[in-house]
Amino acid sequence: MAPLLQLNQVTKSFGAVRALRGVSFALHPGEVHALLGENGAGKSTLIKVITGAHAPDDGEIQIGGETVAHLTPAKARTLGIACIYQQPALFPDLSVAENIALRLEKASPAHGVRWAERQARAKELLHRIGAEIDPAGEVRTLSMPEQQLVEIACALGAGARIVIMDEPTASLTQKEQYLLFAVVRDLRADGVGVIYISHRLEEIFALADRVTVLRDGESVGTNPVDEINEAALIKMMVGREVTAIYPPAESRPGDSVLTLKSVGCAGSGVHGIDLKLHAGEIVGMAGLVGAGRTELAQILFGLTPADAGEIQLSGKAVQIDDPRTAVAHGIAYVPEDRRRHGVILEMPIAANVTMAIHQQIFPGTWLRSTAERKLTLDFIRDLGVKAAGPQAPGGSLSGGNQQKIALARWLATKPRVLILDEPTQGVDVGAKSEIYKIIRRLAAEGLAVLMISSDLPEVIGMSDRIVVMRGGTIVGEFPRGADAHEVMAAALGQKQKEAA
């Protein structure tokens, strides 16, 4: 059987950087082909070449056995290529039905719009993937996972023969994830080829038929998933053996630093939170997306102040109404969305590092560049940041290094409580293990760490204690080294006993 898609020796350079160096890749009908690689390995460039967003410098693209010379996004679409991006590329002000229609219709501007037809088609497609979404509703009212489902409906409706999914599960709940897997398997059964990108290895093993690993713009190898294991994949990705990516726990919990007594916030759906954090302890917080974990973090950081219960710091009740009070009380929050909230990409590293400590490092509001530079250099060295210098803009760093800068900003405030929200999301394996070491070291230095993560192995590997949230409140607590299945069961609400 001829492959649906065949790339031969595709090369793509941007200036002096060779993003793809002679990559060959084949996708067969009825195949789920996982694409794996660290950030910067060339995955996104490869995807953009396939969708026609980038023209390759060299090499050949064959679709359905025929060589395509000048691939454009429009042409890729007519050839049956659909891509579901990580950030849903939808129109927030338009209805779901129209969103789907704009993707599927190839109407000239003078064409009439058939609203009833649009509505019916949207309904049918959403029904096919089991999504309960009103086709007439505006997309801006949908949650992120719902928007992703709309994206999938679009791809389905396009009758795509080649579907690319770029980390589709990053923001889905478990239920939606299963739904998605079912959709992917349906697609496969229909003879569609799926290119599946994910950082989560377990998904790849559960879903994919073959896996290709990219490294430094080159294809390191393509293997059937049956013939390869997790360790081998990681080795292929990083080119070196990562033996123990979670550092050993050495810290011993000390005094309690932060105590929450039935804390809640009606606006963000969080209620009845009882939690104690101790100095030197890493508390992992597991749960599904939408369980209220980020919302709890934002309550503690004063972004959405609590309207019920009591927050105590070292035994004293405090009121946290905005981030500044939180910072003053020694609470630091490294947010989930690094590129939007964690680091200001256009500003120099130094400005990013000192952003939360203006009053301390710049007494009397005057900027002092020497002090700033020294502090930044200290952090760059201390956290092992790979950067051109303190004045390099945050956006010039890789994901892992950006995360270290976001961390540095908050370490500079000398916090007592450090809240990390998905600290390694979208960070490659090498940088992950470095960040783990840093977190462990901070705990050893006496910081109370609350680590929110959707990556279960990470929560289990890192935490001294694990709490599980579900439906806006804490439903379970586990000691170090708990069984992953039990934690997951609590997150899913399968064992109601845990809630007690």
Next chain:
Amino acid sequence: MQKYSRELSVAIVLALLLLVLAVTAPAFYEPQPLLSRLAREAPTLIVACGIALVMIARQIDISIGSVFALCGVCAGLLAGEHWPLVPVFAATVLIGAALGAINGALVAGLQLPSIVVTLATMVILKEGLRWKQQGAFINLPDAWQWFGLSQRGGQFALIICAMVLLIALAWATKHLAGGRFLYAVGSNAEAARLAGLRPRWVTLVVFVFMGVLTGCAAFLNVVQSPQVDPKSGTGLELKAIAAAVVGGVAVSGGRGNLWGVFVGVLLLACINPALTYLHVEAYWEKAIQGAIILLAVIFDGLRSRKPTT
């Protein structure tokens, strides 16, 4: 009809105002002054529709006042050369289109912010016109006023022209793929690009369209008086933007509809006569217009906040 609640609420305000006038100042409804007022607002309505399209596509155009004045002067000069009505109309529209294309090319081609580009073209056109005209009025041939019809007939014709344009545009923005492209690009240009639309072309076209409509409006303004005033477009851009905002068009793009703009134009147009008939000094008009804009934007702000809390 929750979808149109924004437009309806402005319509209710307008209806209340009209009701108050009906009770306190029935003179407001005398046919001839009313007709004249409506005819005077016809060009504003057309320009407001144009700016609404531009805003829906997430751009802004503050050069329309200058383009309007320039188109009017050109129409007057060509009429003075004894060109007949229809060719002058065509030429006026073409000039508007060309000026719109310049704005569009700079915004879409070089990806410059539209507010600054149109600020620059506004200043250039305004000063250029003043240089050429030095504020002098242009006399029109006799047969020009009211298209050579009676005043009443001319005013009717004007209002019908504007309404036909409004209905056509309102229909096109709802029922033509091209109209929906505006919303798509204004809502999320990157998504539009990924969906195979061409946002840059859409942007260019919407500016050209703005120019065409401004040309039309200028022509319909010219025929209302025996002379062309080279300063006729002063403040028109703000009036049109205000009407669009009051009518529910969002500056952030992707939202609004032309019937709302229609109601917005009528509401703002009613302020001045309402003041006169209610014996408030007319000097308050601008202040009240400003207050209405602020109220509309506050209303929108509070409304969009609701679902999140």
Next chain:
Amino acid sequence: MSTPATTSNPRGKIGALLFRHEMILLLVLVAEWFYFNSVGRRFGSLDNTFDLMRHSAEIGLLALVMTPIILTGGIDLSVGSLLGLCAILFGKLWRDAGMSLPLAAVCTLLIGALAGGLNALLIARLRLPALIVTLGTYSLFRGLAEAITRGVDTFTNFPTSFLALGQGHTAGLPTQVWFFLAVAVAIWLLVHQTTFGRSLRAIGFAPEGARFAGLPVERRIAQAYILTGVVAALAAIIYTARLGQAKADAGTGYELLAITAVVLGGTSIFGGIGSVHGTLLGVAAIAVLNNGLVHARQPREMAGMLTGALLLAALSASALPKLLAKFRPPRQSASPSS
């Protein structure tokens, strides 16, 4: 990993670019100066230089305070109208309320702060779009000025001691130039040397990011608009002193000139990027053009047209690197991964 060649120093490039933008503007300014000096006999004289400064002080003040606002990604269309409102309220307080001039001046500054506070409340607190809010207050302030004066009332016959502020000299310079310089230095320090300016930039680049960093986003934005109100009031007093009269149409169109000067000076309308010295150069370029064309016996309108053309040229020049950047790698795939 990836070669550092393209990723090494984008900051340096941006810095160099800004530098270049301001250098180009400086060259334009010098060229203007020499050209007008050669064609207009009296242009280079000290008297004319003073005259030029005197006439650009008010717009210069507005441009200076507009810079922090545009740095936050905002805009203030209401400054010209506010100047008008403050001018006639100043006259009203002095003539009709019988206040002494200094007291009236202080009250006017307070009114400016209040009016700026209205913008601040709506933009910072309620998070409404600055463009539309200030369009509304643009209309509101001017409308109030017209309503208060009924469009005809003019305030004149100010004492000569007051008119000296707008027409006299102090320590060798036109009096208002000292005010202008003081404000210029203050705003330069504020924007470039304090955490205030740093915060404004952060807000301009990423408002949400600034909030997550614990910066007082609301307060900073509000302060920028209130500051603008106060300085617009100051400009109104200087304007009144220069012309010897206060009318409701004072400052009409000044907002556009001020914005033009700021953008011409290299400040990005999207926020984050920009400098106060750039704005000063922008003000100077416009002022010299206006004054010089009169001396070169060119029609007055030429100045406006050339200013507009200059603005378009500056913008197009700033767009070039962005267009070129398309041929560079997207950030993620080019950055060295760890």
